[in-house]
Amino acid sequence: MTDLLTDPAAAAVRPGRRPAPGIVDCDVHNAVPNDAALRPYLSSRWRDHMDQVGARTFSPYEAGYVYPKVSPGGGARTDAWPPGGGLPGSDLDFMREQLLDRYGIDLAILNCLYRAAEQRNEDYGAALARAVNDWQVEHWLERDSRLRASITVTFESPELAAEEIRRAAASHDGFVQVLLFPRTLAPLGRRRYWPIYDAAQECGLPVGIHFASTTGAPITSAGWPSFYIEDHTAMSVAFQAQVTSLIFDGVLDRFGQLKIVLVEGGFAWVPPLMWRLDGLYHRLGAEVPDLQRLPSEYLRDRVRITTQPIEEPERPADLLDLIDEIGRDILMFSTDYPHWDFDHPQRAFQTTLPADVHERIMRGNALDYYDLRP
Numbered sequence: 001m002t003d004l005l006t007d008p009a010a011a012a013v014r015p016g017r018r019p020a021p022g023i024v025d026c027d028v029h030n031a032v033p034n035d036a037a038l039r040p041y042l043s044s045r046w047r048d049h050m051d052q053v054g055a056r057t058f059s060p061y062e063a064g065y066v067y068p069k070v071s072p073g074g075g076a077r078t079d080a081w082p083p084g085g086g087l088p089g090s091d092l093d094f095m096r097e098q099l100l101d102r103y104g105i106d107l108a109i110l111n112c113l114y115r116a117a118e119q120r121n122e123d124y125g126a127a128l129a130r131a132v133n134d135w136q137v138e139h140w141l142e143r144d145s146r147l148r149a150s151i152t153v154t155f156e157s158p159e160l161a162a163e164e165i166r167r168a169a170a171s172h173d174g175f176v177q178v179l180l181f182p183r184t185l186a187p188l189g190r191r192r193y194w195p196i197y198d199a200a201q202e203c204g205l206p207v208g209i210h211f212a213s214t215t216g217a218p219i220t221s222a223g224w225p226s227f228y229i230e231d232h233t234a235m236s237v238a239f240q241a242q243v244t245s246l247i248f249d250g251v252l253d254r255f256g257q258l259k260i261v262l263v264e265g266g267f268a269w270v271p272p273l274m275w276r277l278d279g280l281y282h283r284l285g286a287e288v289p290d291l292q293r294l295p296s297e298y299l300r301d302r303v304r305i306t307t308q309p310i311e312e313p314e315r316p317a318d319l320l321d322l323i324d325e326i327g328r329d330i331l332m333f334s335t336d337y338p339h340w341d342f343d344h345p346q347r348a349f350q351t352t353l354p355a356d357v358h359e360r361i362m363r364g365n366a367l368d369y370y371d372l373r374p
Contacts, residue, residue: 023345024366026306027210027263027334028099028108030140030149031089032132041131049124057118080338088338092143099337100146103345106363107372110140110149111179111210111263117154118214125154126164133168133175141174148370150179150208158192162199169203176370177261178205181212182238183219189242189249197255204257206304206370209242211235211264239265240273243299247277248288252298259369260303264336268311271325274299300327304369306334307361308343316351328357332366 032038039047076088080098084091099105114132119125132152140147151168153161161178168175178200186192188209200207213231218224220234221241239262246252246260277295285291305326313319323331335343345362353361367373 022106022363023104023333024363024372025099025105025108025335025337025345026261026332026366027308028095028110028337029089029339030092030095030110030112030136031087032112032114032135033086033090038128038131038135041134042127046124046127046131049121053121053124055115055118056120057115075339075341077338077340077342092140095337096144099335100144103335105146105345107146107148107366109176109366109370110136110147111208112136112150112152113210113212114152116152117156117181119154122154122157122160126157126160129154129161129164130167133164133171137172137174141172148174148176148372150177150210151175151205152179153196155180155193155196156185156214158195162195165196165199165203165205169205176205176372177208180207180209181214182209182235182242182265183212183214184242185215185217187241187245187249189245189247189251191249194251194254197251197258201255201258204371206259206261208261208263209239209265236266236269240269243273243303244277244295247295247298248291250288250290252302253290253292258302261332261369262303262305263334264306264308266309266311267305267307267326267331268313268322270299270305270330271322300330303330304332304365305330306332307348308334308336309341310343310348312350319349319351320353320357323353323357323361328360329365329368331361332369333362 035050039050042050080088082088082091082094084094089095100108112132114128116125116128116132119128129152133149136149136152141149151165153164155161165178178196180188180196184193197207213219219231221237225231225234243260243262252258252260274296277299281288281291281295311319311322313322333345333348335345349358
């Protein structure tokens, strides 16, 4: 996608493409430039731990496993490396130039994917999560009024995560979401994770589930894949499993005000999943007698989904049929900056959407769901 930024002509709106003033970008990645950046936010105990022990995770990343190998910046575009050095997404001024100012982004929600949640030492992971959140306040939220952020938590230690949700939410009103990953040690509907939802609901924050790997278990339901393309494709299955768990384990009934956002997991799978959930509920619903509504109704009312990556049907006009099947209030625009599959705000949709649908996806749905309207 480099040409969209380096070639001025490429940034022009194609004929038939509708500009989108006042965009809300629901998935922008800021990056901790290095571990040293977090030291000012750690106690002496955890600074010593960082020096003497360092990260010990249950992920394949512990062994330096990063792919694709040609993308050492965590899947970033080659043009997204800041000219002054540092990782893609680590320089706010460069992000302003490449994204916020260039495309007229009114609000951007930051999802920092620093892997505090993968630490084997739960207390160290919690200290890192707190440090990441305090770093976000000082270096991002306080420096640009267009930015909002997700709270980094150690979600495999739910009690510690709940404590950090309450602390971070009280520390700055720029935090608008709690950040989880879809590949977890257990399905997210399980009771062990309920303290997270209790804290999120109490603080009025949606829970965002963002594309990423976490556990040391095989990352697909059929084991370890051979290729990155398999991993990338199969991630949508993890999102489906988590939605199914949240509904059938009763999370959306027990936490009646809780909001869920699925980030970077695609959305073409939503209609067939709703059909399957409802069909099986009619046959097997006796197993979950406490459910108050049809599964599809929970999904439509309580779940929102970011657009990137946008599925591109062979007939572009079919995309609108897909959006109508899901619901016009469900999708929220995202670029996934600075990653390689970045979606240009004026080229993301391969068909011209009706003005009301376009406005809702590019702005209105996010303003309503995150309660961002003035």
